[in-house]
Amino acid sequence: MSKLIENCKNGFDKVAGFCHFLNGKKGFGSLISGLISVLLGFLVGFIVMLALDADSALPGLGTLFSYSLTHNPARMIYQATPMMLTGLAIAFSFKLGLFNIGITGQVTAGAFTSICLGIMGNNFFVCMLSGILVGAIAGFIPGFLKAKFNVNEVLSGIMLNWIIYYIIGLIGSLGLDSSFKDRNTPAELINMPLNGRMPSLGADNGISIGIIISLVLVIIFEIILFKTKFGFELRLTGSNRFASQYSGMNQTKNIILAMTISGALAGLAGYMLYANPLNPPRFRWDSSNNALISDGFTGISVALIAQNSPIGCILSSLLLTMIDGAQSQMSTISSAYNVHYTELIKSIIIYVASFSSFFMYIMNYLYERKENKLKAKKELLIEEGE
């Protein structure tokens, strides 16, 4: 029995050591730990699949992995583009300890403005800038309230979402010329015209300059967070507010700036959502349906899986679109795997991923503490030896 416990302890130590090893290698380590947690998520998902329909579980899993990659990789990439940016926006504000749940409102506002400007005949650049600007304004408001009056950013963010939603509904139903709207369904804007869409990258498969912009932004933000003074302040404030106050960081400025930047990213995502060169979706403001654009909220999952790392957002957004793409195919494999099922798998992955980053953290902490104790003991032995 004691041997078993000993073995368990040893195994535990090894896992802790491995986690520590991963954590030590900053960017690389978090990448691997993210991958491990995603695999864990798939494992749990696979168990659920087995429970539902044991025979088709394996082909089902294969489809989840490979369908998007083999059948329509371009679609996977252009759908992941705005998702990446929303994830980045959330991750960025998370670093400061703020939860920018107003992201949906920012996406909506950015999208609506840029589409309207596009319909009015402006080019891609103007549309994009307008989206960024409006998103930034929508992000500024909860940031300002938080910094100056300590209003909870979640509360003001959610309320702002609905305010933006209904304002757009109001503008759409009263203020807009009929040339903006679809003739058959009046609660929809017409598609973003060609002049406002993002320039395509050669092949006509929907992949546009947007993916390049997103990748560049991700890299820029990785640098900002980990290499600059501003990033250091953000991370420190997020980790311990009091210590940042003590060392004299300007919290008001940092909070407002971080929320504004987060909003700008969301606004950009809003533009990209409705402006990819190949059949972009239509913008609805249908108030009777009472549903916000869900793409903002997907950003939260993206950031969670990526464990708030900007680079991780690229991979996690690709992962989520991969699963989304395979959704239709899944139901053909087994009748048990319907839409709800893929959603379930997705949420399980997110759940496990967020849990295992916590797991990683604890293991690393335990490992370091053990090392400290060992070192202290060694020193003690040396002292006593003397």
Next chain:
Amino acid sequence: MEENVIELRNITKSFPGIVANDDISLTLRRGEIHALLGENGAGKSTLMSILFGLNYPDSGTILVDGEEVFIRNPNDATKYGIGMVHQHFKLVGCYTAIENIILGNEPTTGLFGFLKPKSVRAKLQELCQKYKFEVDLDKKIDDMAVGEQQKVEILKMLFRDNHVLIFDEPTAVLTPQEIDDLMQSMKELVKEGKSILFISHKLNEIMEISDRISVLRKGKLIATVNKNETDVDELSYMMVGRNVDLNIKKKEIEQGKTILTVKNVTVYDEDKKKDVVHNVSFDVHANEIVALAGIEGNGQSELVYALTGIKRIRNGECILHDVDRYRYIDLNKKGKENIFNKSIRYIKGNIKFAYVFLKEHLKAFTVNYIYNPVAPVIRRCANYISSLFKVIFFKNKDANGKKLTYKEMISLYKDNHSYTKYSVKRYTLPQEEDKMDRLIDVHLEDLSVRKRCISGISHIPEDRQKYGLALDFSLKDNLVLQRYFEKGFQNCGFINEKKKIDYGKELIKNYDIRSSLGLDSTVRSMSGGNQQKAIIARELDRDSSLIIACQPTRGLDVGAIEMIHKDLVDKRNEGKAILLVSLELDEVMNLADRILVMYNGEIVASLDPKNTDRKEIGLYMSGAKRMEVKDE
């Protein structure tokens, strides 16, 4: 009286990575006071928590009255008659004393479960008479002094008929007078046949009261001795394992020039909704350690937060003298100020001035027109105009009759109107570079934390884990917490990793900070002593003229305390001014050149440690005595 009430046999308890109690055997006899002596982290508290049922031993047995028992939780402990007074009282602040005493053990009537206050009260009054306690049973805990709260805790144990009482560092929060009082009560209790286990690391108290003493070191029981057969030196040797001399030898130094002046400072606390520091004035000089003594919660920490900028000052002035002006200004390679910064400074200064100017005239306008409607219109107009143009028409000559320039008039004007809030940034006024003194007096009241820090204040915070460190960050990040913004540590906003590492290595070497992974280890995983050393290294290494040290040795072991005291005294000898806030009277008496005692947000005494003793300080600390502290 040789009967053993409690017997601990071969108790071993280990936590991951550390053996907290290693094969400890201990007996407690009826009617004795048994002291448990040891440094922080020696395993005293673990042992007591095992006895009180908060922890289980890995091996070993506990005998109560000769019978082996298992104590699974505090309720079990109470069943066997074991009670504990914790270091931080477990009382509900908004309940009265009597409600707190019956909490968890409420005597109720059978069927409906109504409380039986009368019988409780009768029993408590009897107890109070027996042990000569003076406790108002209907007073709320929040309104009580700390000593009184402790009595409530003791009453709580007596009410439950406990005959074994554990006191966990009971004297840490008390004044010397209250300590005497407590000792008296303990003697009374023992006379009545109770047995007391008394945990402390203060040798004097232990020698005064206990019958037998057990010394723990690093989880091991070193010895159990009778009081009569030992002395303080032997005990301290047993406790630490080597000879320690905590009496720092300071060389006599003439106090230097004034570094910090605090004048009539009042601090308002937003949580408590009242002023927590009233009208406090004092000076700190170079080559001097000024200690702020007092019981916890008498405004010392708030005063320090106000000085360092974490809290706002509501009223009054504090001035840091002889600050190098160039600390504020980024100079370029030619030794000139960056033109952009200069113009921003210029514009800011003018905007501030215009704001004050307008506000002043608005005030003159309101006073003369709105609040004084009875006066004749012409007089009101004249008043207003006169006050409006006062600065130009009436103040254009100085005391010697020399005509002033416009700029001088402005500064005079600002001096005469006590707008401390805006006159603080006098150095931002546009002035000729070379005509200004290099050393200036800086008003701290309205400066940001960052500005105060670069003008020369180092702050060793009271709560090192809350304010002092970002626990999840690496050691090297924490070591540059007050410097990362300086040129060299960052260039154009990009952090210079190499410089950070070099600097960290240097500090680790100079201040002997130990951690498993060196610069990359997370601060959370480091021991308390090393965390504190990291803060001390960071704060002392900056060349600040004023060092504010808030309980720098709280919860550390003797070795670390020794080293920190030495560092502080070294800095004093170098010519720094040190403001030390401490709850430990020993520390205050040892280090200070001057002792200021705070009580209820006011400074009630300014004492010279050579001409005073613990008793006298205690009287001031408890508010029983006060002297008029003259403004220097």
